[in-house]
Amino acid sequence: xxxxxxxxxxxxxxxxxxxxxxxxxxxxxxxxxxxxxxxxxxxxxxxxxxxxxxxxxxxxxxxxxxxxxxxxxxxxxxxxxxxxxxxxxxxxxxxxxxxxxxxxxxxxxxxxxxxxx
Amino acid sequence: xxxxxxxxxxxxxxxxxxxxxxxxxxxxxxxxxxxxxxxxxxxxxxxxxxxxxxxxxxxxxxxxxxxxxxxxxxxxxxxxxxxxxxxxxxxxxxxxxxxxxxxxxxxxxxx
Numbered sequence: 001x002x003x004x005x006x007x008x009x010x011x012x013x014x015x016x017x018x019x020x021x022x023x024x025x026x027x028x029x030x031x032x033x034x035x036x037x038x039x040x041x042x043x044x045x046x047x048x049x050x051x052x053x054x055x056x057x058x059x060x061x062x063x064x065x066x067x068x069x070x071x072x073x074x075x076x077x078x079x080x081x082x083x084x085x086x087x088x089x090x091x092x093x094x095x096x097x098x099x100x101x102x103x104x105x106x107x108x109x110x111x112x113x114x115x116x117x
Numbered sequence: 118x119x120x121x122x123x124x125x126x127x128x129x130x131x132x133x134x135x136x137x138x139x140x141x142x143x144x145x146x147x148x149x150x151x152x153x154x155x156x157x158x159x160x161x162x163x164x165x166x167x168x169x170x171x172x173x174x175x176x177x178x179x180x181x182x183x184x185x186x187x188x189x190x191x192x193x194x195x196x197x198x199x200x201x202x203x204x205x206x207x208x209x210x211x212x213x214x215x216x217x218x219x220x221x222x223x224x225x226x227x228x
Contacts, residue, residue, distance in 0.1 A: 033215045042204060042220045106216055108159040
């Protein structure tokens with residue numbers, strides 16, 4: 001199974017600033033996903049990031065607000081730009097491990113808890 | 118589009134059996150998955166059904182009926198540590214097969 005780390009684990013930021021979240025995987029993976037989860041709520045997909053191509057964003061999420069980089073098969077970043085209190089949430093990266101016994105299993109990082117004041 | 122419906126909360130007694138239902142609507146079906154998430158933790162994979170029937174993994178089982186667009190997660194011999202949120206999820210073929218999650222069911226196991 002893939003092991004995923006995220007940095008930072010949590011942060012408190014001021015309105016109008018930006019934060020870049022890093023996601024590191026211990027193996028090469030094709031598909032990486034970024035989700036947002038507000039406390040007590042479900043996970044909402046922000047975008048899908050494939051190495052070597054532009055990220056694909058879901059409805060309601062735009063590249064200017066959530067730019068994503070995917071420079072190689074083990075790493076990705078998500079930036080939350082020009083933050084407002086509504087961006088306070090947990091941000092999780094996820095990968096699909098093609099080497100796992102179950103094709104359809106996704107692994108999640110521990111999440112980044114963001115609070116915007 | 119896709120939508121998934123599951124109960125918001127379930128309470129059960131330690132040692133009991135609980136069933137969490139999930140109904141879904143999706144334009145393309147690539148299987149139904151279940152994830153568990155403890156407070157403050159990351160979601161972890163529990164089970165996956167691509168075909169009709171029951172899949173058993175220890176105390177947890179998952180069932181799928183594609184004709185009814187329905188599935189359930191069955192938890193047996195409940196333990197206090199099973200208190201968590203449980204999400205059903207389907208794959209979205211339009212989003213690189215990323216998971217689309219239901220709203221989650223908060224399970225509380227009481228002594």
